[in-house]
Amino acid sequence: MKQITELHQLEHEEKPKVVVTVPGLYTLLGEFADYCKGYTLCGAAPVSLEVAISARQDQSVRLFMAPMKDRKRFNLQNIKFRREDRWANFIKGVVSILNARGFSTGGFNITFSGDLLAKEGAMVNSAIALGVTIALRELCIPELKIEDCAAIGYSALSSFAGENCRLVMFLAMMQVRSDSLLLYDVHHLTYERIPFDVEDKSILTMIVESRISPHALREELVIRRKESKLAFERLRSAFPSGLLRDVSDQEVKESVGMLSEEEKRICLYVLSESRLAKEGARLLAQKDMVMYGKVLSRVQAGLRDVFEVTCPEIDWLTKRATEINGCLGATMITTGSSGTILVLLSNESLAQYTARMEEYEHIFGFRPTWNSYAPVGGLKIDSYRA
Secondary structure, eight states, X not given: OOOHHHHHHHHHSSOOSEEEEXXXXXXXXXXXXXXXXXXXXXXXXXXXXXXXXXXXXXXXXXXXXXXXXXXXXXXXXXXXXXXXXXXXXXXXXXXXXXHHTTOOOOOEXXXXXXXXXXXXXXXXXXXXXXXXXXXXXXXXXXXXXXXGHHHXXXXXXXXXXXXXXXXXXXXXXXXXXXXXXXXEETTTTEEEEEEOOSSOOSEEEEEEEOOXXXXXXXXXHHHHHHHHHHHHHXXXXXXXXXXXXXXXXXXHHTOTTTXXXXXXXXXXXXXXHHHHHHHHXXXXXXXXHHHHHHHHHHHHHHHHHTSOOOOHHHHHHHHHHHTSTTEEEEEEEBSSSSSEXXXXXXXXXXXXXHHHHHHHHHHHSOOOEEEEOOOOXXXXXXXXXX
């Protein structure tokens, strides 16, 4: 694969002035914690997005998505959301939010590349918006504080483009490192680094891709997010003061006439998931992998039986994992692909689990892939100014 600098020069006939590398992000626990302003545990993914940028002498913006050979353009004098522009709306949104904050840019050329673009959904969209924001800061807006880039990218994606995304994801993409996971407090937007021991080879953290259709779970997750938002708005009406994440299960169950039974079920799961993310991070920090594995399995049980956002393939892979002696736990996680699970197991039991993958392919017709996980990389900014 050609280097991003070469791709940019071939497309725009000039070398980039700045290249920003944005890491992908795995949400291991607490994917739905935004609704209760709870806790979420995440780490750098072994994929990244590269954004190369150079200035133009006019008011045009030229965009090139290298892997797809997809080209877009727009003029800075006419920034409007157009559904047919798809991902180009994310870049338009960044410029629009910058303008609203009193920052201006001239025209520019951008090239996108990187293996993160093979993923889908909020992780890719967030990386694009964040990468463009940081690239523009480095190119022509030095007065923009680097810590403000996450909020600008988030507003571009959520407000201008109308895409579902999490501010925590933008913040984490700027902070992840290869030696730790991040436990985010969604209410205070603060984080704690949780050391990740890459030296201990006795226990493996495996990422298993079920290879189901990208659309298999999308509709259910969209519906559940909407329902969760409404359920916690109702819960806030019932508990107008204090932090929603501190509302007890008993208080939720006793909110007669304020929440429907379905809304109670949703609230109970999200609150439980938030608490388990915090507990899981504590156990990881203590290197208590047995109990951490039990946390993973409790989250999976909630996703399957309470939140109901899994599918037969995911249920099969997680159930077969936990049947193996030496497997400590398994759960579905968010990685930018549909149907990904995290499996915690001993090194000795790896061969037994991978043998089960052949049975999975025979039953469901999908060939799964798996890799050992450790957080990799972080945000990187390279300047090529003369």
